[in-house]
Amino acid sequence: MKEWMNILSLTKPVIQAPMAGGLVTPRLAAAVSREGALGSLASGYLSPQVLEKQIAEMQALTSRSFQVNVFVPESRETPDEKALEKWKTSIPLAEQAPPMTTEEQDWEDFYEKIKLIIKYKVKACSFTFGMPPAATVRELKDNGCFLIGTATSIEEAVALEERGMDMIALQGSEAGGHRGTFLPAKGESSLGLIAFIPQAADAVNVPVIAAGGIFDRRGVQAAEILGAQGVQVGTAFLMCAESEASRIYKRELLAAQGTDTRLTSLFSGKPARGIVNEWMKQKQSEEADTLPYPLQNTLTKPMRQNAAAQQDSGHISLWAGQSAGGLHAATDVKTLLDQLC
Amino acid sequence: MKEWMNILSLTKPVIQAPMAGGLVTPRLAAAVSREGALGSLASGYLSPQVLEKQIAEMQALTSRSFQVNVFVPESRETPDEKALEKWKTSIPLAEQAPPMTTEEQDWEDFYEKIKLIIKYKVKACSFTFGMPPAATVRELKDNGCFLIGTATSIEEAVALEERGMDMIALQGSEAGGHRGTFLPAKGESSLGLIAFIPQAADAVNVPVIAAGGIFDRRGVQAAEILGAQGVQVGTAFLMCAESEASRIYKRELLAAQGTDTRLTSLFSGKPARGIVNEWMKQKQSEEADTLPYPLQNTLTKPMRQNAAAQQDSGHISLWAGQSAGGLHAATDVKTLLDQLC
DSSP states (O other): OOHHHHHTTOSSOEEEOOOTTTTOOHHHHHHHHHTTSBEEEEOTTOOHHHHHHHHHHHHHHOSSOEEEEEEOOOOOOOOOHHHHHHHHHHSTTGGGOOOOOOHHHHHHHHHHHHHHHHHTTOSEEEEESSOOOHHHHHHHHHTTOEEEEEESSHHHHHHHHHTTOSEEEEEOTTOOEEOOOOSOOSSOSOOOHHHHHHHHHHHOSSOEEEESSOOSHHHHHHHHHHTOSOEEEOHHHHTBTTSOOOHHHHHHHHHOOGGGEEEEOTTTSSOEEEEOOHHHHHTGGGGGGOOOTTHHHHHHHHHHHHHHHTTOTTSSOOBOOGGGGGOOSOBOHHHHHHHHO | OOHHHHHTTOSSOEEEOOOTTTTOOHHHHHHHHHTTSBEEEEOTTOOHHHHHHHHHHHHHHOSSOEEEEEEOOOOOOOOOHHHHHHHHHHSTTGGGOOOOOOHHHHHHHHHHHHHHHHHTTOSEEEEESSOOOHHHHHHHHHTTOEEEEEESSHHHHHHHHHTTOSEEEEEOTTOOEEOOOOSOOSSOSOOOHHHHHHHHHHHOSSOEEEESSOOSHHHHHHHHHHTOSOEEEOHHHHTBTTSOOOHHHHHHHHHOOGGGEEEEOTTTSSOEEEEOOHHHHHTGGGGGGOOOTTHHHHHHHHHHHHHHHTTOTTSSOOBOOGGGGGOOSOBOHHHHHHHHO
């Protein structure tokens, strides 16, 4: 039994990826935790009020460990004025976009969420898009919370260890959804796990977890041989009955090959891996012009919401990892976890 | 013992990647074959005359199996006239570029090379950048040659099996050098091996080999658990005393992290993974304008040759896989193979 599994009373070295944007609710996360893996609430786009409700709901559903994932707020970049005007007119329904949050509001929410994690004695907390402040790390640790950072490079893994993380999730290039990159790289921060895991395991002393492209037992065992103490799985959980992924989303996942995905900033302003759809094809040549995160994300929100309501898979973000081609049927949490290990 | 290893009388399930461009000579390939792995001659940029000399030299050095890799000729794309004028003036020494070969000449050379492979009873032949004609496949097989194709997607793996390949090398996104992609993909043909191997192993009946990002025992074992019957290793062999990589190239490899590499078309007109250097940084914004392969390659040749002579690592192609960060010392073929398995 690995120490981190002991600390969190897990029987399976599997973390359900905290996929933000309404895909994960306590129903899915609790089903995962009940099977002895680590369920995750994704607080990234939630208000502290909604997160509090989800934590309470989660604790009513299971007494097992779970984690809350928190986005580390980022500095706002000033958009190019010409690009802003162009996107305002070329993104459908952009005029209905809500006001964008400020960095100050993001930090207020961040600290509110940390308070809730402490108040409700949540066993583990993970971070994406950066490093939490040192004082936050100390406060959470003083309250017995297990901390997980997200790295997309060796440099980020080393920095997260120095900041006090208890474990580091290595986000391989295979992973679906947003890249968690927060430090600049000379080349590209998208290492395939077969190269990333052993290099990271050699570079840090805390345990590392492999995230990206894993959909069955072979991936889990390979990750462990490479030096990981467990895996984080996202896309495969979207195919579970307990997930909130829509019918059209599940249909696209089922039909997809791993090569049907690519990184795009067209939905949010930040690179994320998803199945190529109409919006990505139509605007591919304007990829380099996208507005900085979260501005592009805010402007595309009405388009995405409207498409979801219309069951139009061409204008919602179909985040998916390169595991997509390995998913051949609808499933449920217990069956999937039994297939993983 | 795996059947393909039996056929080729190997004791190690390792192929030395056929890295074209003068990096591999019979000295390196023979050292690999003598240790029971599969040495490879890289005929891509060689004339049939030079290849014949290398095969003879190889057979004088070892009686063990080796392979010859052949590029499948590609149709020439017409360059954009404006882009052509721009690059002719902005690539240093472009005016000294040799005439570009025609597709017809490439095919003549291709068939000459196939004749040599048959004449010298070379045990194995691998192909990059496409599928050999069906008649060539039959001729080689009638002469007892073992055929290996290179795939960057499930679709390519399936097509190569249908064309009659005995084995398929899966080129993961981690791999250094040129992408072997020859069929269009909806997204990107750059699957990480942890996702690619199991999906490909399920899709074809012939054995698959994993190429990209592997530098020690952990990668070899992981690849096998994922469903590969062996591995192909490139970058790590460049650090061997027996390789022809220059002193400056080896120095850059030793200093590199895996995230110091990225895909670029700036050297050849075709995407290839290398360590980011001066030329790649300087022309990054013009990446989308590069001339089609092999025109860009021909025009940058004098610049690359001159830089090599001047020991200027900023203007040569520093092809490297994401394994680069795992290479910590100069080595030799025997030591490296002992570390791999």
